[in-house]
Amino acid sequence: xxxxxxxxxxxxxxxxxxxxxxxxxxxxxxxxxxxxxxxxxxxxxxxxxxxxxxxxxxxxxxxxxxxxxxxxxxxxxxxxxxxxxxxxxxxxxxxxxxxxxxxxxxxxxxxxxxxxxxxxxxxxxxxxxxxxxxxxxxxxxxxxxxxxxxxxxxxxxxxxxxxxxxxxxxxxxxxxxxxxxxxxxxxxxxxxxxxxxxxxxxxxxxxxxxxxxxxxxxxxxxxxxxxxxxxxxxxxxxxxxxxxxxxxxxxxxxxxxxxxxxxxxxxxxxxxxxxxxxxxxxxxxxxxxxxxxxxxxxxxxxxxxxxxxxxxxxxxxxxxxxxxxxxxxxxxxxxxxxxxxxxxxxxxxxxxxxxxxxxxxxxxxxxxxxxxxxxxxxxxxxxxxxxxxxxxxxxxxxxxxxxxxxxxxxxxxxxxxxxxxxxxxxxxxxxxxxxxxxxxxxxxxxxxxxxxxxxxxxxxxxxxxxxxxxxxxxxxxxxxxxxxxxxxxxxxxxxxxx
Ligand SMILES: Nc1ncnc2c1ncn2[C@@H]1O[C@H](COP(=O)(O)OP(=O)(O)OP(=O)(O)O)[C@@H](O)[C@H]1O
Ligand SMILES: [Mg+2]
Ligand SMILES: [Zn+2]
Numbered sequence: 001x002x003x004x005x006x007x008x009x010x011x012x013x014x015x016x017x018x019x020x021x022x023x024x025x026x027x028x029x030x031x032x033x034x035x036x037x038x039x040x041x042x043x044x045x046x047x048x049x050x051x052x053x054x055x056x057x058x059x060x061x062x063x064x065x066x067x068x069x070x071x072x073x074x075x076x077x078x079x080x081x082x083x084x085x086x087x088x089x090x091x092x093x094x095x096x097x098x099x100x101x102x103x104x105x106x107x108x109x110x111x112x113x114x115x116x117x118x119x120x121x122x123x124x125x126x127x128x129x130x131x132x133x134x135x136x137x138x139x140x141x142x143x144x145x146x147x148x149x150x151x152x153x154x155x156x157x158x159x160x161x162x163x164x165x166x167x168x169x170x171x172x173x174x175x176x177x178x179x180x181x182x183x184x185x186x187x188x189x190x191x192x193x194x195x196x197x198x199x200x201x202x203x204x205x206x207x208x209x210x211x212x213x214x215x216x217x218x219x220x221x222x223x224x225x226x227x228x229x230x231x232x233x234x235x236x237x238x239x240x241x242x243x244x245x246x247x248x249x250x251x252x253x254x255x256x257x258x259x260x261x262x263x264x265x266x267x268x269x270x271x272x273x274x275x276x277x278x279x280x281x282x283x284x285x286x287x288x289x290x291x292x293x294x295x296x297x298x299x300x301x302x303x304x305x306x307x308x309x310x311x312x313x314x315x316x317x318x319x320x321x322x323x324x325x326x327x328x329x330x331x332x333x334x335x336x337x338x339x340x341x342x343x344x345x346x347x348x349x350x351x352x353x354x355x356x357x358x359x360x361x362x363x364x365x366x367x368x369x370x371x372x373x374x375x376x377x378x379x380x381x382x383x384x385x386x387x388x389x390x391x392x393x394x395x396x397x398x399x400x401x402x403x404x405x406x407x408x409x410x411x412x413x414x415x416x417x418x419x420x421x422x423x424x425x426x427x428x429x430x431x432x433x434x435x436x437x438x439x440x441x442x443x444x445x446x447x448x449x450x451x452x453x454x455x456x457x458x459x460x461x462x463x464x465x466x467x468x469x470x471x472x473x474x475x476x477x478x479x480x481x482x483x484x485x486x487x488x489x490x491x492x493x494x495x496x497x498x
Contacts, residue, residue: 005222006218006219006221006222007048007222012050012053012057013057013060013072013074013083014057014071014074015028015061015071018050018053018057019050019182019185019214020049020176020178020179020182021050021176024054024173024175025054027173028054028057028058028173029061029071030070032058032067032070037058037062037120037151038151038170038171039143039150040151040152040154040169040170041151041153041154041170041171041172042155042156042159042166042167042171043055043154043155043156043173044155044156044157044159044162044172044174045157045174045175045176045177045455046176046177047157047213047216048210048215048216048217049175049176049178049212049213050175051175052124052126052155054175055124055153056083056090057072058122058151058153059082059087059090059120059122059153060074060078060079060083062118062119062122062151063087063090063117063119063120063122064076064078064079065078078117078118081117088116088117088118089118089121090118090121090122090124091121091122092124092126093107093125093126094126095125095126095127095131096126096130101132104131104138104139104142107139111142111147112147114149119149120149120150120151122150122152122153123150123151123152123153125139125154126155128156128162129159129161129162136163136165139166140165140166140169143170144169159408159452160409167448172447172448174451176212176455176458176464177211177213177458177462178212178213179212179462179463180204180207180462181207183210183212183214184200184203184204184206184207186214187207190221191203191232194225195230196221196225196230196232197230197231197232199233201233201234201308201309201310202224202232202233202234202236204234205238205308206221206224208304208305208306209237209305211305212459220241223241224236224237224240224241227239227240228240242275242276243284244276244280244281244284244285246288246311247308247314248267248271249306250307250311250314250315251314252264252267252268253285253288253289253292253318253362254314255267256330256355256358256359256363257318257362257363259359259362259364260359261356264352264355264359265352268351268352272351277341278347278348278350279341280338282334282338282341282351283334283335284306285355285358286334286335288306288307289327289330289331289334291304291311291315292307292315292319292327293324293327295315295319296315296319296322297396297397298397298461301461301463302461329361330357330362333357333361334354337350337351337353394421394424397421397424397460400460401416401453401456401460402417404460405456408455409449412452415440415443415444416440416449418433418437418440419431419432419433419440419441420433422470424465427463427464427465427466428465428467429457429465429466429467430468430470431467431469431470432469432470432472433470433472434472441471445469450467453467454466454467
C-alpha cells in the first residue's frame with residue numbers, strides 16, 4: 001500500500017477531533033443538531049488550520065445515516081464514501097485549478113437536481129478567492145436563490161479577496177492559527193500512535209516552525225521521520241530542515257553584546273563549515289532578534305517563533321542590555337543581509353558584516369544601565385515594567401497591529417488608525433476614539449472589521465484577544481469601562497484623551 005502522508009492520515013473526522021477552533025466547532029455542531037444549517041458558509045483563515053476538514057465533517061454530519069449529537073458516525077456508507085471522496089452529493093471544486101468558470105457553470109446547471117445518494121448536497125469550493133469575476137457572479141446567483149437541500153461551503157486563505165456581495169450572503173467563520181502548544185500536543189499524539197518517539201523539545205521546535213498550521217507541522221514530522229526514523233531529537237529536526245539552533249543564535253547575540261568580533265567570526269565560520277547557508281543564518285538570526293524584541297515587550301506571553309524554553313534564560317539577560325530601537329535596527333540589518341545573500345550564495349563577508357554591524361550597534365552604543373533602570377512610580381503598584389517601558393511596549397504592539405491590519409485590509413486600517421491604543425490587559429485590548437470619530441468606532445465594531453483586528457492580534461500575541469472599543473467622549477456610556485481601564489493601566493495611560 002502506498003504511504004499515506006501523515007497530514008492526510010490524520011485529517012480530523014469528527015467535530016470532536018478538530019484541534020482548536022472551539023467556537024466554530026460549537027456553532028456548527030449546534031447548527032447540525034438544531035437543524036439550523038445555513039445555505040452558505042465562508043471559511044477563512046491561514047493554511048492548514050482545518051477549513052477543508054471542517055467542511056467535510058459538516059458534509060458527513062448532514063448525510064450520515066446514523067448521526068449522534070451532531071457528529072457523523074464515520075461507519076455508514078455515506079460517511080465512508082465522503083471520507084474517500086467518492087460520494088456523489090459532496091462536490092469538491094478547487095477554484096485554484098482553472099479559476100472555476102466551467103465548474104461553476106456546471107454547478108449552476110446541476111445544483112437544482114435533487115441529491116442522488118444522500119440527504120443534502122454539499123458543494124465545497126476551495127481557494128474560492130481564485131474564481132474569476134465571471135465565476136463569482138455565477139456563484140452569487142446560485143447562492144442568492146439556493147435550492148433546498150444544498151449547502152455551499154466556500155473556503156479561502158484570503159478573505160479580503162472575496163467580494164462583499166458574496167460575503168454578505170454567507171455565514172462567515174474565521175479559522176485561527178493554532179497555538180504552539182496545541183500543535184505540539186497533536187504532534188505527540190500522532191507520533192505516539194505511529195510509534196514515533198518524539199522528544200518534547202523536537203515537537204516544540206516543529207510546532208514553532210509550523211507557524212500555526214497543523215498541516216505544515218505534520219509534514220515536517222513526516223519529513224524528519226523519513227530521514228531519521230522512529231526516534232526524533234531536536235537536533236534531528238534542526239539537521240533535517242537545515243535550521244540553526246536557537247541556543248547557537250543566542251550565543252551569537254551574546255557575542256555581539258560583548259562586542260566580541262573574534263568569537264562572532266569564529267562561530268559564523270563554524271556554522272558555515274557545518275553546511276549551513278549564509279542566507280539562512282542571517283534569516284534565523286533575524287527571527288531570533290524578533291523573538292527577543294517581542295520578549296522584551298511582552299515577556300513570556302509573547303509567541304516566540306524560534307526561541308525554545310532553554311533559550312529563555314538568554315532572552316531574559318539580553319533584553320536588559322539592548323534598547324528597542326537597537327533591536328529594530330539589528331533586525332533590519334539581518335533581514336536585509338538575508339535578502340542579499342539569497343542572490344550571492346556563500347558570500348561569507350556579507351554575513352560577517354551584518355553580524356559585526358549588530359555588534360557595533362549593541363556593544364559600542366550601549367545604553368548605560370543607570371538610564372534604563374526601572375523607576376517604580378506610586379501609580380504602578382504592580383511589580384513589572386515601568387511607565388516608560390510600558391509605553392514602549394504599547395507603541396510596539398500598536399505599530400505591529402496597524403501594520404498587520406493594513407496588510408489584511410486597508411479600509412479597516414484606516415478606521416483603526418484613528419483610534420488610540422489604551423492598553424492590553426489579559427484578554428482585552430482597549431482602543432479609544434475621540435470626539436468626531438464615532439463613525440470610525442461604529443464601523444470597527446462590525447464583525448468583519450473586528451474579526452480582522454482580532455485575528456491580527458491573535459497572530460501577534462499567539463492567543464485570543466478581544467477588541468474593546470471605547471468612546472471616550474460619551475462619559476455616561478463608557479464611564480465604567482474607562483474607570484476599569486484606569487484601574488488596570490493607571491491614569492497615565494487612559495488620560496491620553498484630552
Ligand atoms: N484544526 C485542525 N485539527 C486537526 N487537524 C488539522 C487541523 N487543521 C489542519 N489539520 C491537519 O492538516 C491537514 C490539512 O487540513 P485542512 O485541509 O483542513 O486545512 P485547510 O485549512 O483547508 O488548509 P488550506 O487553506 O491549505 O486548504 C488535515 O488533514 C489535518 O491533518
Ligand atoms: Mg483546504
Ligand atoms: Zn455515518
